[in-house]
Amino acid sequence: DAKTTQPPSMDCAEGRAANLPCNHSTISGNEYVYWYRQIHSQGPQYIIHGLKNNETNEMASLIITEDRKSSTLILPHATLRDTAVYYCIGHYNQGGKLIFGQGTELSVKP
């Protein structure tokens, strides 16, 4: 699975968009990009995943660059409840484990 690199921490003002970057320069053509988040003292929660095209669901949008070397998770209107550690993971869509790195600790401030 591709190694991913994320900034260790970010701040965002409540109500503004939170844009969380992820570099995955070694990603191969059939590896997906997954995003999960972990709110303090809870189990991780799936957010979104994608291969090439941009994806959107009720939680977030995922923008993948054309060369697939990086992506951005967008929370369009961050709330205090979005404060969490966000994990970007590269994974072939086959059986097996997801490897969680250190992630980005997002703090949404009033």
Added chain:
Amino acid sequence: GAGVSQSPSNKVTEKGKDVELRCDPISGHTALYWYRQSLGQGLEFLIYFQGNSAPDKSGLPSDRFSAERTGGSVSTLTIQRTQQEDSAVYLCASSLGPVPGELFFGEGSRLTVL
């Protein structure tokens, strides 16, 4: 149940004792994963089940750790002769099929070894 259920939610034990942690995945989910998370650390993969077999046990830290899954459903993680470094939150997750897609995590079992 509606989600992944883990028990006990908290376990305090003495060094050297054996402990069993239980995971009840979402009904119909064929894949089951165990992770652990030490205080302030990231998630560490332990073992992955597809059905009752475990094609990936690569994360089990020592032979004191073992896990089984029966009937394609409930899984038990056993830690023998517990050590203080085993203290962590043990998280279980399940997914509908072998492709991870959306993993559904339980709330975890917090293990404290005194």
